[in-house]
Amino acid sequence: MIARTSHAWSRLFAWQNGQGPWGKTANKRPAQGPSAAPKPVGQGRAGNGPSAQPDLEEMVNQMREKMSSFLGGGRSGGGGSGGGFSLPGGFAPEWAALGLLALWLMFGFFIVAPEEQGVVTRFGAYQRTVEPGLNYHLPWPLERVQKLPVQRVNQLAIGFRNVNGTTQDVLAESLMLTKDQNIVDLDFTVQWRIVNPSAFLFNLANPERTVADVAESVMREIIGRHSIDDALTSNKVKITNEARDLLQRVLNRYGAGVLVVGLQLQQVNPPSEVIDAFRDVQAASADAEKMKNEAIGYANQIVPLARGEAARLMQEAEAYKTARVAQALGDAARFNAQVEAYQANPAVTKQRLYLETMEAVLPALPKVIVTGRGTQSVLPYLPLDRLPRPAANPTEGQ
Numbered sequence: 265m266i267a268r269t270s271h272a273w274s275r276l277f278a279w280q281n282g283q284g285p286w287g288k289t290a291n292k293r294p295a296q297g298p299s300a301a302p303k304p305v306g307q308g309r310a311g312n313g314p315s316a317q318p319d320l321e322e323m324v325n326q327m328r329e330k331m332s333s334f335l336g337g338g339r340s341g342g343g344g345s346g347g348g349f350s351l352p353g354g355f356a357p358e359w360a361a362l363g364l365l366a367l368w369l370m371f372g373f374f375i376v377a378p379e380e381q382g383v384v385t386r387f388g389a390y391q392r393t394v395e396p397g398l399n400y401h402l403p404w405p406l407e408r409v410q411k412l413p414v415q416r417v418n419q420l421a422i423g424f425r426n427v428n429g430t431t432q433d434v435l436a437e438s439l440m441l442t443k444d445q446n447i448v449d450l451d452f453t454v455q456w457r458i459v460n461p462s463a464f465l466f467n468l469a470n471p472e473r474t475v476a477d478v479a480e481s482v483m484r485e486i487i488g489r490h491s492i493d494d495a496l497t498s499n500k501v502k503i504t505n506e507a508r509d510l511l512q513r514v515l516n517r518y519g520a521g522v523l524v525v526g527l528q529l530q531q532v533n534p535p536s537e538v539i540d541a542f543r544d545v546q547a548a549s550a551d552a553e554k555m556k557n558e559a560i561g562y563a564n565q566i567v568p569l570a571r572g573e574a575a576r577l578m579q580e581a582e583a584y585k586t587a588r589v590a591q592a593l594g595d596a597a598r599f600n601a602q603v604e605a606y607q608a609n610p611a612v613t614k615q616r617l618y619l620e621t622m623e624a625v626l627p628a629l630p631k632v633i634v635t636g637r638g639t640q641s642v643l644p645y646l647p648l649d650r651l652p653r654p655a656a657n658p659t660e661g662q
Contacts, residue, residue, distance in 0.1 A: 368403055369403065371404070372400050372401050372402055372403040373398065373399075374399055374400070374401065374409055375397070375398055375399070376394055376395065376396045376397060376399060376411055377396060377411070378396045379396075379414070379415035380396060380411045380412060380413050380414060380415075381395065381396070381412055381414045381461045382394040382409045382410065382411050382412075382461075383409065383410045383411075383412065383461045383462055383465055384407055384408070384409050385407065385408050385409075386406060386407045387405075387406070387407075390462050390465075390466060393461055393462055412458050412464065413458070414458045414459065414461060415457070416457060417455050417457050417525055418455070418456055418457060418472070419453055419454070419456075420453065420454045420456070420472070420475060420476050421451075421453050422437055422451065422452050422454065422476060422479055422480050422483065423449075423450060423451035423452065423530075424438065424530070433449070433451070435449070437480055438450055438451050440483065440484050440488075441484075442487055442488065442490060442491055442492045443488060443489055443490055444491045444492055446491075446492040446534070447534070447535050448492055448495050448496070448532060448533070448534060448535075449531075449532070449533045449534065449535055449536075450483065450487065450495065450529065450532050451529075451530040451531050451532075452479075452483060452507075452527060452528060452529045452530055453527070453528050453530060454475065454476075454479045454511070454524065454526075454527050455525040456475055456522050456523060456524050456525055457522070457523055458521060458522060459521055459523045461521065462521070463519050463520065463521030464520065464521035464522065467518065467519040467520060467521065468518065468519075468520055471520060471521075471522065474518065474520060475515065478511060478515060478518075479507075479511055482507050482510045482511045482514060485510070486503055486506050487503070489506075490503060492534070495532050496532055496533075496542070496546065497546070497549070500529055500532065504527055504528065504529055507527055508524055508526070508527040511524050512524045602617070
């Protein structure tokens with residue numbers, strides 16, 4: 265078998281043994297007719313003499329014989345050079361080897377999906393990153409390709425696991441210590457995706473486990489900076505943002521090739537042993553906050569009303585002041601005018617003042633006027649029941 269194979273390879277590379285490229289010497293066929301002698305076509309190089317023109321017919325015949333020996337094991341009818349070694353079915357080993365080589369090379373084509381990127385390695389060493397579409401690499405065992413979903417958002421659960429539709433708490437991950445020496449049970453999720461496939465594959469031994477461990481460590485550090493009230497009530501958003509930023513910085517230092525898309529707190533509770541007491545505290549804090557808000561609302565309502573009432577009173581006082589001053593000035597001017605008139609003519613002024621006084625007083629009093637004859641027989645009558653009564657004294661009857 266070895267001898268037959270070596271014979272076939274010697275036929276394939278017969279030109280190395282001093283024969284032509286088709287396994288025949290140039291003088292195998294006898295010269296026939298005038299075409300046997302070489303035809304001078306001119307002078308060759310210096311010292312070599314004229315060069316002969318190759319016979320194209322001879323070359324075609326040699327090619328035909330060689331192809332016939334490869335495919336059919338020799339010419340039919342015994343007119344050729346005799347049959348050589350061939351595989352069952354009439355195939356020469358040279359062509360079988362070429363077919364296997366072509367088939368092996370075809371295994372190098374591969375397709376990368378639109379949401380993926382491929383990492384090509386040669387003997388385990390990184391070579392290049394290929395984009396989505398049809399690509400090629402040297403087949404195994406020379407090169408290999410690993411496809412990574414760079415557009416898919418992965419999610420890690422820290423502190424809990426979903427098993428068969430039920431949530432199971434993992435206390436080893438969820439129990440954390442706060443700044444004020446309290447214990448809090450905190451569950452959260454991390455969303456991340458691959459942005460650098462080569463770094464994701466070669467910089468970390470277990471990238472997903474590393475992301476989970478770093479996320480847990482970062483959250484413990486952030487919770488250790490805040491009190492339990494911050495974690496349970498008001499500063500959850502601040503804690504989330506701080507943890508996401510610190511997680512991205514740590515992964516960048518590791519060269520993980522990962523982008524943190526989001527971090528969300530699922531639940532933050534005190535330990536189960538004291539959860540009832542913490543709920544009472546939270547309820548009391550909520551009631552205190554409610555009452556505080558109500559007080560602030562009442563203050564916001566009553567203070568503007570009081571300020572408006574004060575402004576109204578101030579304006580009324582200013583108006584009363586202005587009126588009294590104007591009235592006093594008018595009375596003083598009138599009195600000065602009366603003094604001047606009295607000094608000029610006292611009798612006339614007295615008469616005028618008397619009449620003006622009666623004119624002001626008499627219209628408000630009940631009166632009966634009797635004139636003519638018979639006034640002497642009229643009995644004066646004073647209706648006491650119609651006279652205005654004085655106001656009651658509040659101290660009377662004590």
